[in-house]
Amino acid sequence: MVTGESVDTGPTQPDVAVVGGGPIGWAIAWRCATRGLRVVVHDPAPGSGASQVAAGMLAPVAEAYFGERELTGLLTESASRWPGFAAELTEATGVDIGYRTEGTLMVGLTADDLAEARRLWAYQQGLGLPVTPLRPSQLREREPALAPRVRGGALAATDHQVDPRRLVPALRLAAERAGAVLVAEPVRRLSEITAGVTVVAAGCGAAALTGLPVRPVKGQVLRLRAPDGAPPGFRHVIRGYADGEHVYLVPREGGEVVVGATVEERSDLEVSAGAVLRLLRAAVDLLPEIAEYDLVETTAGLRPGTPDNAPILGPLPGHPGVLVAAGHHRHGIVLTPVTADLITDLVTGGGGPEPLLAPFRPDRFDDLPGGVGVTATSSTFQPVTEVDTWN
Amino acid sequence: MVTGESVDTGPTQPDVAVVGGGPIGWAIAWRCATRGLRVVVHDPAPGSGASQVAAGMLAPVAEAYFGERELTGLLTESASRWPGFAAELTEATGVDIGYRTEGTLMVGLTADDLAEARRLWAYQQGLGLPVTPLRPSQLREREPALAPRVRGGALAATDHQVDPRRLVPALRLAAERAGAVLVAEPVRRLSEITAGVTVVAAGCGAAALTGLPVRPVKGQVLRLRAPDGAPPGFRHVIRGYADGEHVYLVPREGGEVVVGATVEERSDLEVSAGAVLRLLRAAVDLLPEIAEYDLVETTAGLRPGTPDNAPILGPLPGHPGVLVAAGHHRHGIVLTPVTADLITDLVTGGGGPEPLLAPFRPDRFDDLPGGVGVTATSSTFQPVTEVDTWN
Numbered sequence: 001m002v003t004g005e006s007v008d009t010g011p012t013q014p015d016v017a018v019v020g021g022g023p024i025g026w027a028i029a030w031r032c033a034t035r036g037l038r039v040v041v042h043d044p045a046p047g048s049g050a051s052q053v054a055a056g057m058l059a060p061v062a063e064a065y066f067g068e069r070e071l072t073g074l075l076t077e078s079a080s081r082w083p084g085f086a087a088e089l090t091e092a093t094g095v096d097i098g099y100r101t102e103g104t105l106m107v108g109l110t111a112d113d114l115a116e117a118r119r120l121w122a123y124q125q126g127l128g129l130p131v132t133p134l135r136p137s138q139l140r141e142r143e144p145a146l147a148p149r150v151r152g153g154a155l156a157a158t159d160h161q162v163d164p165r166r167l168v169p170a171l172r173l174a175a176e177r178a179g180a181v182l183v184a185e186p187v188r189r190l191s192e193i194t195a196g197v198t199v200v201a202a203g204c205g206a207a208a209l210t211g212l213p214v215r216p217v218k219g220q221v222l223r224l225r226a227p228d229g230a231p232p233g234f235r236h237v238i239r240g241y242a243d244g245e246h247v248y249l250v251p252r253e254g255g256e257v258v259v260g261a262t263v264e265e266r267s268d269l270e271v272s273a274g275a276v277l278r279l280l281r282a283a284v285d286l287l288p289e290i291a292e293y294d295l296v297e298t299t300a301g302l303r304p305g306t307p308d309n310a311p312i313l314g315p316l317p318g319h320p321g322v323l324v325a326a327g328h329h330r331h332g333i334v335l336t337p338v339t340a341d342l343i344t345d346l347v348t349g350g351g352g353p354e355p356l357l358a359p360f361r362p363d364r365f366d367d368l369p370g371g372v373g374v375t376a377t378s379s380t381f382q383p384v385t386e387v388d389t390w391n
Numbered sequence: 392m393v394t395g396e397s398v399d400t401g402p403t404q405p406d407v408a409v410v411g412g413g414p415i416g417w418a419i420a421w422r423c424a425t426r427g428l429r430v431v432v433h434d435p436a437p438g439s440g441a442s443q444v445a446a447g448m449l450a451p452v453a454e455a456y457f458g459e460r461e462l463t464g465l466l467t468e469s470a471s472r473w474p475g476f477a478a479e480l481t482e483a484t485g486v487d488i489g490y491r492t493e494g495t496l497m498v499g500l501t502a503d504d505l506a507e508a509r510r511l512w513a514y515q516q517g518l519g520l521p522v523t524p525l526r527p528s529q530l531r532e533r534e535p536a537l538a539p540r541v542r543g544g545a546l547a548a549t550d551h552q553v554d555p556r557r558l559v560p561a562l563r564l565a566a567e568r569a570g571a572v573l574v575a576e577p578v579r580r581l582s583e584i585t586a587g588v589t590v591v592a593a594g595c596g597a598a599a600l601t602g603l604p605v606r607p608v609k610g611q612v613l614r615l616r617a618p619d620g621a622p623p624g625f626r627h628v629i630r631g632y633a634d635g636e637h638v639y640l641v642p643r644e645g646g647e648v649v650v651g652a653t654v655e656e657r658s659d660l661e662v663s664a665g666a667v668l669r670l671l672r673a674a675v676d677l678l679p680e681i682a683e684y685d686l687v688e689t690t691a692g693l694r695p696g697t698p699d700n701a702p703i704l705g706p707l708p709g710h711p712g713v714l715v716a717a718g719h720h721r722h723g724i725v726l727t728p729v730t731a732d733l734i735t736d737l738v739t740g741g742g743g744p745e746p747l748l749a750p751f752r753p754d755r756f757d758d759l760p761g762g763v764g765v766t767a768t769s770s771t772f773q774p775v776t777e778v779d780t781w782n
Contacts, residue, residue, distance in 0.1 A: 224664050273615050274682025277671040280664055291665025298686060 014038040015384050016347055017195035018180075019187045019209065021046025023164065023332060024325050025201035026171035026180075027340035030092075032347055033178035037384065040195070041175065044186045047168040049203050050332060053221050053301025055250045055258040056164045058082050058334045061129045061156035062104050062239050065120070070359040071310045072127060075331060077356060078338035082160065085337040092177065095170035098163030098252055104237040105134075105143060107153035109285055113241035114151040121154050130158055145233045145287050150240075161237050161250055164333050171336075190322060196384045197347050199323045200316065203304040206326035210316055213365050214327045216267040216302035220275040221260040222283075223297035224290065232257050233289050240286045247282035249290070257293060259283045263330075271298040305329045307365065313342060314361040315381035323347065323381065324362050349383030405429040406775050407738055408586035409571075410578050410600065412437025414555065414723060415716050416592035417562035417571075418731035421483075423738055424569035428775065431586070432566065435577045438559040440594045441723060444612050444692025446641045446649040447555040449473050449725045452520045452547035453495050453630050456511070461750040462701045463518060466722060468747060469729035473551065476728040483568065486561035489554030489643055495628040496525075496534060498544035500676055504632035505542040512545050521549055536624045536678050541631075552628050552641055555724050562727075581713060587775045588738050590714045591707065594695040597717035601707055604756050605718045607658040607693035611666040612651040613674075614688035615681065623648050624680050631677045638673035640681070648684060650674045654721075662689040696720045698756065704733060705752040706772035714738065714772065715753050740774030 016032045018025045021043030033039045057063075060075030086099040106121065108114030124131045132155040139153045140146055176182070190198060190209055200206050207214040226232045232251035239248045250258040262275045276298055283290045306312060306327035316322040325343045328335050342357055407423045409416045412434030424430045448454075451466035477490040497512065499505030515522045523546045530544045531537055567573070581589060581600055591597050598605040617623045623642035630639045641649040653666045667689055674681045697703060697718035707713040716734045719726050733748055 222664075227661070270618075270685040271687075272682065273613075273671055273684045273686045274675065276667065276686050277675055277682065280668040281672065284665065284668055291663070291668065293664045294661040295664045295667050295689060296662075298689075 012038075013194050013196065014040045015196040016040075016199060017042060017193045017197070018199045018201055019043075019193070020200070020202035020205065021172065021182065022049045022051050022201065022203055023168050023171055023336045024328060024339050025199070026168065026175050027336045028199055028201060028325060028343050029180040030171055030175035030178055031340045031344040033175055033180040035344065035348055037347070039175070039180040040183050041180055042183045042185065042187045042193070044184055046172060046182060046184070050301045050303050051164045051168050053219060053299050054164045054333050055221065055248060055260050056098070056162045056167065056333050057104070057159065057237055057248065057250060058161055059104055059156065059159040059237070059239075060334065061124055061131060061159050062106055063331065064124045064127060064129055066123055068309060069127070071331075074310070074338060074356060074360065075334055076129070078335045079158065079160070081337040081341065082162070082334070086162065089170055089174055092174040093170045095166060095173065097166045097170050099160065100162075100253075101160045102235045102237070103155055103157040104159035104239055105139065105153055105155055107139060107146065107150050107238065107240040107286060109147070109150055109240060109242040111151055113243065117154075117241050129156075131156055143234045143236055143238070145289050146238075147286055147288055150286065159237065162333060163252055167333065190319065197321055197323060199325055199343060199347070201325045203326060203328070203332075204302050206304065206312070206324065210324060210362070212312055212316075212324065212327070212362055213307055214304045214312070217305035217329065218264040218266040218268065218300055219261040219303055220264075220271055220279070220298070220300045221258060222276065222279055222295060223299070224257040224259060224293040225296050226255040226257065226293055229255060231255055234287060238286060240282070242282035242285040245278055245282040247279055247286065249283055249287060257290070259290075267302060269300045269302070271300050303329050311335060311339065311360055312362050313339060313357055314346065317363045317366070320382060346381065347384055403429075404585050404587065405431045406587040407431075407590060408433060408584045408588070409590045409592055410434075410584070411591070411593035411596065412563065412573065413440045413442050413592065413594055414559050414562055414727045415719060415730050416590075417559065417566050418727045419590055419592060419716060419734050420571040421562055421566035421569055422731045422735040424566055424571040426735065426739055428738070430566070430571040431574050432571055433574045433576065433578045433584070435575055437563060437573060437575070441692045441694050442555045442559050444610060444690050445555045445724050446612065446639060446651050447489070447553045447558065447724050448495070448550065448628055448639065448641060449552055450495055450547065450550040450628070450630075451725065452515055452522060452550050453497055454722065455515045455518060455520055457514055459700060460518070462722075465701070465729060465747060465751070466725055467520070469726045470549065470551070472728035472732070473553070473725070477553065480561055480565055483565040484561045486557060486564065488557045488561050490551065491553075491644075492551045493626045493628070494546055494548040495550035495630055496530065496544055496546055498530060498537065498541050498629060498631040498677060500538070500541055500631060500633040502542055504634065508545070508632050520547075522547055534625045534627055534629070536680050537629075538677055538679050541677060550628065553724060554643060558724065581710065588712055588714060590716055590734060590738070592716045594717060594719075594723075595693050597695065597703070597715060601715060601753070603703055603707075603715065603718070603753055604698050605695045605703070608696035608720065609655040609657040609659065609691055610652040610694055611655075611662055611670070611689070611691045612649060613667065613670055613686060614690070615648045615650060615684040616687050617646040617648065617684055620646060622646055625678060629677060631673070633673035633676040636669055636673035638670055638677065640674055640678060648681070650681075658693060660691045660693070662691050694720050695723075702726060702730065702751055703753050704730060705737065705748055708754050708757070711773060737772065738775055
């Protein structure tokens, strides 16, 4: 026993503790560690959340829905950062994250489907987004595998894709190479954490940690594989309406095709016969050759949904030193670069007030029943001003 | 090193070596061991073949197809042995094998489906089989979960079911309790085996061992589960035609529903999107509540098919001391009792010539191109006349 001597109490307090080892958490950890901050990431099972199920569409255009103009702005901004982000990540890690730029074809199977789709495309064009209507013959020139009865479509050339199951390990590798450290244990209360700044990037888990209105939104997704080791017989992401069902098909180099997704206000992880039936029927109606593909995986995941479908980004009211980067709902993958950049700027105090963030602050829910109930002063945030290198 | 002394060369030669640890193999082993024979069963992975995928319908009536009159006779005979066989097996092992006697409802969704089904039912009735036509109101009285648009049906009250995933372990337990011994290694050639009699009960593997025309016939099957731990919302086995698709649904006490099955001239084990789509669509069309069930398993298995869809039972031409019990195709579970009884009689020489066996002898394929090419004398068979108890 050693007495009367200086005892090593372990590593000094980190500058940043990130709660959640999904794409958002690791990207923030990577960015912060690259700026010289000492970063720990808390997650008992990193990368096991919604990102394992996500298709990885980077689709601000196709995902621009009525009444979500501010979200569309953030999606567009983040998508524009993706090429540089992907290049930087591949440079840092050597990992191929499956970033593909063939663009997205939006299609309607029946006249009714096409009419519904056209309303949305008109809205998207009205926002100045690059949507190019295509006649059936033009569609089939681009993708001969489309069903002959597809009535029409449009190209969103700037809507790209990435493979989330490659992305998350790559982000972790980049973060760890920059010095971030994983603590593979659950965080049950924010008070357990000692760090200069705590970033809650815990997806659905953010609700219990912060009281913010993040709720699970179940999504069921299929993974198919083209037969005999061939690549899929189409190269664009296909998003379509087929007899009223909305479905997407995301082709990957290795032969995988992701088919999704249900949107259900449920929190279980069961795969239901009805969901698989609806997804497969719509997929096969749009691309008949899908019937010959192997069905290799059926999965359900939980998206972190919010009351306005937009993420929650910024200081947690009433908790000095705590930032939130959660509630990304259907948009976690596309929003990873902008979220990481904006949160890192907040952590380091660089950049001053950021207008992009304003619509997404946690205090926007204060008026909700059960809102976190804060005052303007309680959501002030003190950035990490002293930056020491850790390694 | 021991020299000049008597060396123990291991156990004495068994009376019976069974190649294949599926339901047929273990049932033969059980019957033979119960008669006091020394039995070994050779299988590197017992119970891992077609029986793992099989639904377990004991359905000689519903499976009585045009042009298969002799097979129908064998199916009927075996089904009539099932109640006693099941009771004996449960008595010997204490295992609940899921034997259920609610009977089978055969239904047609559309007028065309019903017309097709009625042709078959008339044929079955013409054979004297118990098929009772039911009006839609009578159908729904028996099974309120049936879709309102089901046009008509019939009851095959004597077509029962068993759970193959419970049956095979129970048969193995019974055989081992009676003294049979497993050798968990593959048999590549019959000449590797030393035994009084060798019984080839190797399913699709029988082809390579015997040269007989047994070919793999792929079947894809789904396993669903009623939500929230409830039992399925129907009690009969349902077999139906739904927009030209043939599908069956087998409900089990524990909540499982088996939905099958494709019949494909292929030997791969991939699950295809098209097969899952067709099975789910037909199942949901007939029983809409199936859409709410969990999809818990998608599997493909290989049935041991033969040129006339009937099993191969009896002496292998040109191989004295070798019996075949293979090629059971879609009927392995229902045919287990009669196969075990008839083969055991052949092994022990009891019972004399058996007219039931005559249509299923291996030498019926001699005229086929590539047939095993035997003479009448080469398919004589010498039973085990000396019966020693092994244990």
